[in-house]
Amino acid sequence: MNAGxxxxxxxxxxxxxxxNWRTVVIIIPFxxxxxxxxxxxxxxxxxxxxxxxxxSPPFTKMVDWSDxxxxxxRIVFDNFLYIINDSLYVDTYFNSVKIASTATIISLLLGYPxxxxxxxxxxxxxxxxxFMVILPFWTSFLLRVYAWMGLLADQGTINxxxxxxxxxxxxxxxxxxxxxxxxxxxxxxxxxxxxPLYANMEKLDGSLNEAAADLGSKPINTFxxxxxxxxxxxxxAGSLLVFIPATGEYVIPDLLGGxxxxxxxxxxxxxxxxxxxxxxxxxxxxxxxxxxxxPIIIFQYYQGKAAEDK
Amino acid sequence: xxxxxxxxxxxxxxGKKNKPFVQIRGLTKKFGEIxxxxxxxxxxxxxxxxxxxxxSGCGKSTLLRMLAGFEFPESGxxxxxxxxxxxxxxxxxxxxxxxxxxxxxxxxxxxxNIAFGLQQDxxxxxxxxxxxxxxxKLVELEGYIKRRPQQLSGGQMQRVALARALVKxxxxxxxxxxxxxxxxxxxxxxxxxxxxxxxxxxxxxxxxTHDQEEAMTLSSRMAVMDMGKFKQIGTPTEIYExxxxxxxxxxxxxxxxxxxxxINSKAGHVTVSTDVGELIVNYGQSVSEGKNIWxxxxxxxxxxxxxxxxxxxxxxxxGVVEEIGYxxxxxxxxxxxxxxxxxxxxxxxxxxxxxxxxxxxWEDVVYLSWEPESAMLLNS
Numbered sequence: 001m002n003a004g005x006x007x008x009x010x011x012x013x014x015x016x017x018x019x020n021w022r023t024v025v026i027i028i029p030f031x032x033x034x035x036x037x038x039x040x041x042x043x044x045x046x047x048x049x050x051x052x053x054x055x056s057p058p059f060t061k062m063v064d065w066s067d068x069x070x071x072x073x074r075i076v077f078d079n080f081l082y083i084i085n086d087s088l089y090v091d092t093y094f095n096s097v098k099i100a101s102t103a104t105i106i107s108l109l110l111g112y113p114x115x116x117x118x119x120x121x122x123x124x125x126x127x128x129x130x131f132m133v134i135l136p137f138w139t140s141f142l143l144r145v146y147a148w149m150g151l152l153a154d155q156g157t158i159n160x161x162x163x164x165x166x167x168x169x170x171x172x173x174x175x176x177x178x179x180x181x182x183x184x185x186x187x188x189x190x191x192x193x194x195x196p197l198y199a200n201m202e203k204l205d206g207s208l209n210e211a212a213a214d215l216g217s218k219p220i221n222t223f224x225x226x227x228x229x230x231x232x233x234x235x236x237a238g239s240l241l242v243f244i245p246a247t248g249e250y251v252i253p254d255l256l257g258g259x260x261x262x263x264x265x266x267x268x269x270x271x272x273x274x275x276x277x278x279x280x281x282x283x284x285x286x287x288x289x290x291x292x293x294x295p296i297i298i299f300q301y302y303q304g305k306a307a308e309d310k
Numbered sequence: 311x312x313x314x315x316x317x318x319x320x321x322x323x324x325g326k327k328n329k330p331f332v333q334i335r336g337l338t339k340k341f342g343e344i345x346x347x348x349x350x351x352x353x354x355x356x357x358x359x360x361x362x363x364x365x366s367g368c369g370k371s372t373l374l375r376m377l378a379g380f381e382f383p384e385s386g387x388x389x390x391x392x393x394x395x396x397x398x399x400x401x402x403x404x405x406x407x408x409x410x411x412x413x414x415x416x417x418x419x420x421x422x423n424i425a426f427g428l429q430q431d432x433x434x435x436x437x438x439x440x441x442x443x444x445x446x447k448l449v450e451l452e453g454y455i456k457r458r459p460q461q462l463s464g465g466q467m468q469r470v471a472l473a474r475a476l477v478k479x480x481x482x483x484x485x486x487x488x489x490x491x492x493x494x495x496x497x498x499x500x501x502x503x504x505x506x507x508x509x510x511x512x513x514x515x516x517x518x519t520h521d522q523e524e525a526m527t528l529s530s531r532m533a534v535m536d537m538g539k540f541k542q543i544g545t546p547t548e549i550y551e552x553x554x555x556x557x558x559x560x561x562x563x564x565x566x567x568x569x570x571x572x573i574n575s576k577a578g579h580v581t582v583s584t585d586v587g588e589l590i591v592n593y594g595q596s597v598s599e600g601k602n603i604w605x606x607x608x609x610x611x612x613x614x615x616x617x618x619x620x621x622x623x624x625x626x627x628x629g630v631v632e633e634i635g636y637x638x639x640x641x642x643x644x645x646x647x648x649x650x651x652x653x654x655x656x657x658x659x660x661x662x663x664x665x666x667x668x669x670x671x672w673e674d675v676v677y678l679s680w681e682p683e684s685a686m687l688l689n690s
Contacts, residue, residue, distance in 0.1 A: 210380050211413035213400040215427030215478065225426075229417045 041289075048282035049075045059278050079283035089267065089284065093291065096264040099178065099253075100246035103185040104193075107242050108235065110186070111193035115234075118194075119201040130198070133191050145184060145255050152180050152256070176258030184252035185242075192241040200234025233302060240299045244292055264288050329392075331356040331514055332377070332482060337386035339372055346372040348538035349386070354531075359508050359515045361525040364535035365561075370518045373535075374484050377516065378407045391481055401430075406480040410487040412471040414459040420446075420470050421455035427478045445477045448507065465496050472504075476511060485517045489524060501527045522562050526550070534558050556604050556688045565606040566653045567688070572601045580687060585649050586627050592682035604688040609656040611684040614643060614670060618677045625685070627678045629653065631670060645676060653678060 050059040051074070064072045083089040118129045136144060151157045152174040159171035174180055204227070212222040228235075250265030257263070264284065271281035330353035339347040347369045354360050362370040375381045377388060379400030388396045395403055406427070414423050421442055428438045446452050449469040459467055468488065475483055488504065489497045505528055508515050519525050525532050526546040533543040534557075542549055542558045553559040556567060570584035575598065580591045582605055589605055597603060613619070618626060627647055635642040636659075643655045655678065670676060 205411065205413065207409050207411055207413040208415060210378075210400070211407070211409060211415070212426070213380075214378055214403075214405070214407045215474070216401050216430035217426070218401055218430075221430070226415060230415075 044282045044285055047278050048079055048286045049077070050279045051076050051078065052277050052279050057278070058276050076279070079279045080287070082280060083283055083287060088262075089287075092262045092264050092267050093287070095262055096247050097291070099181060099185070099261070099263060100243050100249070103182055103189070103246050104239050104243045106182065106186050107190055107193040108239060111190055111197055111238060112231075112235070114190075115194045115197035115201055118198055119204075133194050133198075136191065141188065142251065144188070145251060148180070148184055148187070149175060149255060152183070175256065176260050178257065178261050180256040181253050181261045181263075184256045185246045185249060188252065189242040189246060192245075193238040196237035196241065197231065197234040200231050200237070204230055236299065236302050240296070244296070247292060248288060328355060330354060331358075331391060332516075333387075333389045335387050337373070337376065337388065338384045339369075339376060339381060340384050345538050347376070347383070350538070350540055352533065352540070352543070354514060354516065356514055357512055359505065359517065359528055359530045361517045361519055361529035361532035362535055363519055363522060363525040363532055363562075365520060368535040369538040370520075370535050371486060374407075374486055374516065374518045377482070378405055378484050379403045404481040405484055406475040406478055406482075407484040407486065408471050408475045408488050410490055412459075412467050412491075414467060414470055414474070416459055418458075419455065420451065420457050420459070420462070423459070423470060424474045424477050427474065431478070441477055445473045448476075448510070449473045464492055465500065468492060468500065472507070476507075476513065479511075480513060483513050483515050485515060487519055488517060490519075490521070497524070504528065526562075534561060536561075551686075553606065553686060554689060556606070556690060559606040559686060559688055563608060564654060565608055565686070566612075568605045568607075568651075570603060570605060572597050572599050572603055575599050579682075586647055586651070589625055589685065590682040591685040591687050593685065593687055597687065604690070606686040606688050607680055607684060608686075609642065609654040610640075611680050612653070612655045613679045614645075614655050614657055615677050615679070616670065616674060619679055625680050625682060627653075629676055629678060631672055631674045631676055634670075634672065643670065643676075645678060 046062055047059055050062060052058060053060050060074055060076075062074060064074070066072060114133075118126060118133075121129055149156070153159070154171040154173065154175065156175065158174070159168075162168045163171065208226055208230070209222055212226045213219070217225065248265050249263060250269055253261045253263040254266050254269075268281055268284045268288070271277045271284060332352070332354040334350060334352040336349055336351065337347055338345065338349050350373070362373060364370045372381060376383055376396075377390075379395070379398060379402075383396055386396070387394055390404060415426065418426065424442045424445060425438050428441060433441075442455070443452075446455060449472055451466060451469055451473070454462065454466065454470075459470065462470065468491070472488070475485075485504075489500055492500060501524060517525070517528055519528075529546060531543065531545055532549060534541045534549060536557060541561075542554050544552075549558060550562055553562065553565075556565075559565040559567070568582075568584045568586060568589060570582040570589065572580060573583045573588070574581035578592055580593065580597060582589050582591065582603060584605065591605060629645040629647045631643055632646045632652065633644040635644070638659070640656045640658050643657065645653045645655055647653060
């Protein structure tokens with residue numbers, strides 16, 4: 001009797017500690033996100049509603065107290081109207097989405113069979129292959145992009161090799177084209193496509209393929225009716241992990257695309273640093289955020305649905 | 311011989327005399343150095359419920375997977391209904407399989423799961439839906455057509471898996487441990503249901519199981535497998551009552567085994583000298599004199615008594631009760647013989663043990679006896 005009471009007392013303390021611990025565990029990343037994501041977001045949103053001014057900081061204040069104790073609130077929508085009306089920004093948005101989605105599809109078409117191959121590989125090959133997927137992360141991203149510049153340039157490795165082998169006489173222009181940007185994006189983001197696909201396929205019950213074959217389904221039909229639908233969560237996760245960062249990508253279009261490929265990240269950078277137009281740059285950033293919110297919502301929806309199914 | 315005659319007689323009740331429906335000849339399958347299935351021959355007849363029984367790694371699942379077309383043999387042939395199938399891919403075979411894990415498609419409803427096989431055969435939509443409904447009625451899952459596999463209980467999933475395998479009306483249904491995932495009570499009930507369904511549809515069933523009780527209840531014939539080979543093929547009664555080897559006698563049920571030398575062998579009357587005395591086996595089998603042999607006797611065939619009974623000719627052994635295991639309907643007595651060997655004897659508890667006036671208890675000196683007809687002659 002006594003021991004029982006004692007037990008339950010200790011248990012209740014342990015439980016309370018556990019509950020509090022759970023709150024602490026949640027609250028730390030929550031504060032982090034609040035401070036370094038939501039709060040800066042509001043600052044940027046505020047700047048996007050200001051006007052450019054030659055001062056430091058280079059924009060007008062939103063709330064101003066004049067001498068007579070009058071509070072003036074200035075909210076300017078000009079920046080948004082400007083980027084909507086200027087075809088440069090609209091075109092750049094569309095171009096970014098086009099390049100990002102094309103690169104996503106290419107990554108998916110290449111990454112899917114790679115992930116499938118890794119899942120099907122033997123117990124010795126599998127960790128090696130997985131390691132090779134992650135290996136590029138051990139070198140700086142910037143270095144790897146510069147390496148591609150060396151490979152793709154007019155006097156670069158690929159052109160030199162092709163000329164010396166006699167396949168071509170003139171170098172093929174690859175660097176500073178959209179092609180180079182695609183190569184850069186697909187190369188950089190491929191692991192983000194392969195890893196979620198791999199994680200998804202690894203869980204797939206191999207006997208489902210056998211069951212389909214047993215019921216008279218040919219391998220191609222089995223792929224489209226069984227394997228693909230069941231790996232859809234991996235396809236969506238991988239695609240979003242490639243599409244979202246690729247849309248806002250700055251380094252790759254700047255270094256591999258040169259001035260020829262306009263993407264929203266470059267425009268944003270130019271407005272911010274070269275033109276010192278913080279309000280327009282902020283408006284571009286806010287617009288891009290909303291452009292990307294839609295895929296995030298789709299992603300969350302499918303994740304929620306997948307969790308429900310379990 | 312006319313073809314029609316063979317076909318007619320093949321459908322008739324007594325399958326054994328007819329042409330086998332499944333013919334396996336010299337089948338061998340290796341995985342690297344390991345021979346999973348070792349040069350086996352097997353005939354299975356139309357309408358049989360045939361069980362492959364064996365411990366894990368005995369090759370029973372590999373044999374089933376070769377029948378389904380998931381594995382291909384190194385050598386040998388499998389013919390089903392007269393057609394050689396050994397190199398035909400799974401999706402072109404007239405067989406269907408019920409998987410141990412059920413392997414139901416999680417992204418499809420019960421109805422879609424069952425219809426999947428029919429859709430591969432270019433059957434009209436109305437016929438598909440009729441056949442799906444009919445088979446759901448057979449497995450008593452009529453209201454569940456829109457459910458997803460995750461929303462079903464283990465027993466319901468098992469029946470969906472059976473329905474999906476049966477709906478294509480296969481020539482041969484392969485069942486891999488069909489009841490292993492169910493709890494004990496449900497398993498017993500489902501055993502009889504499965505046998506009933508097999509009788510109703512008349513399809514030839516081949517069942518792989520490691521559970522001897524399941525094999526005994528289900529099968530019309532069974533094969534005991536070990537190390538990729540068949541140890542014995544026969545009806546459950548044949549296998550239990552007339553095992554040919556020590557392995558089979560020990561694997562199916564339990565057996566007390568004595569080693570000895572044949573000293574006298576007449577037709578159906580064999581005398582064997584063992585270190586517990588001379589034992590007599592009346593068994594329709596003649597063995598050469600002087601041969602080393604084993605005698606098996608099942609625990610329930612042994613009569614236990616405190617006094618020596620002169621009625622039976624021979625086969626009396628004296629011993630001391632060492633332990634008694636009370637199992638409810640029966641008790642197991644462990645009796646130590648004079649040579650130190652421990653013999654299991656099981657006896658039904660026809661009256662409550664505490665009420666038995668002259669009951670047998672620990673340290674009692676008892677006499678074991680059995681009829682010469684009950685003993686079994688076993689090869690190594």
